[in-house]
Amino acid sequence: MTRASNTYTLVADIGGTNTRVALAEGTVLLKDTVRKYRNSDYPGLETVLQAFIAEEDGVDCKGACVALAGPVKGGRGSMTNLDWEIDDATLARATRAEKVALLNDLQAQGHAIGHLPSGSVRTLVDGPAAEPDAAKLVIGVGTGFNIAPVYETPGGRFVPAAEAGHANLPVRAEDELALIRHFETSHGFPAVEDMLSGRGFERVYLWLSETRGTAVEKSAADIMMGYEDGSDAIARDAAQMFVRMLGTVSGNLSLIQLPFGGIYFAGGVARAFAAHFSDLGFLEAFRDKGRFAGFMQNFAVHVIEDDFAALTGCATYLEGR
Incomplete structure (x- = not known):
């Protein structure tokens, strides 16, 4: 179908394996336009976006915004396992859009809060009623780990970037200390996402099996299945x-x-564990802060279940600029 010029926003979410691209009208994601492209099939972002535009009959977009799983600085983004040029100039050239932006993927999730379809957010832990301008926190657990604080300001929503997955893991128990020492030996630095990610879950299982006599490697999905069926x-x-x-x-x-x-959890690993938070002791560990244990009841906990939330966040960010 032929779409009107300068009406839509092109939005994209670059992951380690695939890139999703879609159109949005204002803050509303047009889900019927979402397409997924395998990164290994394309030499760069520009060719992915050009392929999408061609499939949309050469749609002329007024804006374009891309979210990526990596740091963004000065209009340029980088990803650890993807050798693509990802910058404002590439985005503008590929889309011919007048307004372009790059966001970290967790920033995009932060901009999506409050703009997702009904039923996209599930509450795991209730909290007191929040003021409209209260700060929020997105915590992403998937291939990696990261966060994005969300602030409501007189000038609009502000979602600063972070790289929290590369901070040190905390230690509360002897088994945690032993695991962290194992991470230091294996990886040189015990970062948060060395444990709190899909591959981190696999490493925890491997370490536990090794300490019990026989090292066994399993995928995160198989480990989760073994837990859920009790086998x-x-x-x-x-x-x-x-x-x-x-x-x-x-x-x-x-x-x-x-x-x-x-608090809003995002990411495939977070979604997989969310149903088991109560059984596995999340809340007890979350609130185990000594004399501040009661204070921790101020924070409600939710999980974002919309797989396209980052795309909606891109659209919302551009609409507000």
């Missing part, structure tokens, strides 16, 4: 260790950011 005792212990560390780290971040407007 693998090590899987349950790995899941509990993972979730309790996630509770500890999330509690620390909440005391730093004070998200009285709520």
